[in-house]
Amino acid sequence: AQPTVDLSDNVLTARLPSGDSVTVYLYGATVTSWKTSNGSEHLFLSQAAVLDGSKPIRGGIPLVFPVFGPPPKSHATGQLPQHGFARNSYWEFLGKSSSESLGRKADDSVKLDFGLSSSMLDEAVRNKWPYEFGLVYSVTLEKGRLECQMNVQNKGDQPFDFQCLFHAYLAVKDISKTAVKGLQSSPYVDKVRSAQTFTESSPELTFSSETDRVYTPPASKDNTLVPLVVTEDGADSFVVTRDGLPDVTVWNGWEDKIKAMGDFEPKDGWKRYLCIEPGSVSSWTKLEAGDAWEGTCAFESKL
Numbered sequence: 001a002q003p004t005v006d007l008s009d010n011v012l013t014a015r016l017p018s019g020d021s022v023t024v025y026l027y028g029a030t031v032t033s034w035k036t037s038n039g040s041e042h043l044f045l046s047q048a049a050v051l052d053g054s055k056p057i058r059g060g061i062p063l064v065f066p067v068f069g070p071p072p073k074s075h076a077t078g079q080l081p082q083h084g085f086a087r088n089s090y091w092e093f094l095g096k097s098s099s100e101s102l103g104r105k106a107d108d109s110v111k112l113d114f115g116l117s118s119s120m121l122d123e124a125v126r127n128k129w130p131y132e133f134g135l136v137y138s139v140t141l142e143k144g145r146l147e148c149q150m151n152v153q154n155k156g157d158q159p160f161d162f163q164c165l166f167h168a169y170l171a172v173k174d175i176s177k178t179a180v181k182g183l184q185s186s187p188y189v190d191k192v193r194s195a196q197t198f199t200e201s202s203p204e205l206t207f208s209s210e211t212d213r214v215y216t217p218p219a220s221k222d223n224t225l226v227p228l229v230v231t232e233d234g235a236d237s238f239v240v241t242r243d244g245l246p247d248v249t250v251w252n253g254w255e256d257k258i259k260a261m262g263d264f265e266p267k268d269g270w271k272r273y274l275c276i277e278p279g280s281v282s283s284w285t286k287l288e289a290g291d292a293w294e295g296t297c298a299f300e301s302k303l
C-alpha cells in the first residue's frame with residue numbers, strides 16, 4: 001500500500017499505511033494535526049482557532065518568517081506583523097515525493113512540499129518587506145515522526161536579513177507533569193523577566209507559571225545540536241531534533257495570558273500544550289543575493 005494524499009478546500013491530508021497522518025492548511029502552510037498509528041493527536045489546536053484565513057491559526061505548527069516576535073521598528077521587517085507574514089499567507093502545494101526518492105521503503109514515509117514566493121504576497125505585504133524570495137517548506141511524515149524543513153532562497157539582487165522558526169504547539173496531558181531535558185547550561189533570553197539573559201541550571205525544565213524563553217543550547221563538540229526530550233510524568237513523550245536551527249523557544253502562556261487570547265479555547269487549554277519552537281531567531285541570518293539557507297527540525301513521538 002502507498003501513502004495517500006488528499007487536497008481539497010485548501011486543506012491537505014496525508015496518511016501512511018501505518019495510520020500515521022498529517023493535516024496541512026495551505027493558509028500559512030500550517031500543520032494543524034499530526035497523528036501516529038495509535039491514533040494519538042500530538043499537536044494542540046485551539047477549539048477557537050480561526051481557519052478561514054482571516055488570522056493566523058492558533059495551534060499546530062505556525063511558520064515564523066522573516067521575523068520572530070514583534071519586529072524591531074528600525075529594522076527592514078519593522079512594518080510586518082508579529083512573527084512575519086509566512087503564517088498568514090496562502091502557500092501553494094508543490095507536490096509530494098514518495099519515499100523511494102528519499103531512500104526509504106515505499107510505504108513508510110511521504111514528503112509534502114509547499115511554496116511561497118514574494119510574487120504570491122499581497123501587494124501591501126510586499127511593500128512592507130520589498131525583497132524577492134522563495135520559500136520551500138517540506139513536511140515529511142514517517143512512522144512516529146514529523147520533520148519540518150524550510151529552504152529560503154534570495155531571488156533578488158539585494159541581501160536581506162531574516163529569522164525563521166517552527167512554532168510547534170505540542171499536545172501534552174498536563175503541563176504540571178511535563179518537563180524538558182537537554183537545556184542544562186544553555187543560555188536563554190527570558191521574555192517574562194524583561195528579556196534578560198540567564199543560564200539554565202536544571203537538567204529538567206519544569207513549568208509552574210508563564211514561561212517564554214528563547215534558549216540557544218551550545219552545540220556539542222562535533223558541532224551537532226543536542227536533541228531535546230519532552231517527558232510527561234517522567235516518561236519520554238517527544239524527542240525534538242534540530243539541524244541549522246541554533247535556538248529553541250519554550251512557551252506556555254499559563255492561565256492569565258491564555259484567558260486574554262480570544263482565539264484560545266478551551267480556557268483551561270493552557271494545561272494541555274507546550275510550545276517547543278526550533279528556530280534561528282537569536283540573531284539575524286543575512287542571505288546574499290542568489291544564496292539559499294536551510295533549517296530542519298523533527299518531532300518524534302515516544303508514547
Ligand code: TA6
Binds near residue numbers: 069083212249275
Ligand atoms: O513563541 C512565543 C511567543 O512569541 C509568545 O511571546 C507569544 O506571543 C506567542 O509567541 C504567540 O504569539 P501570537 O502572535 O501567535 O499570539
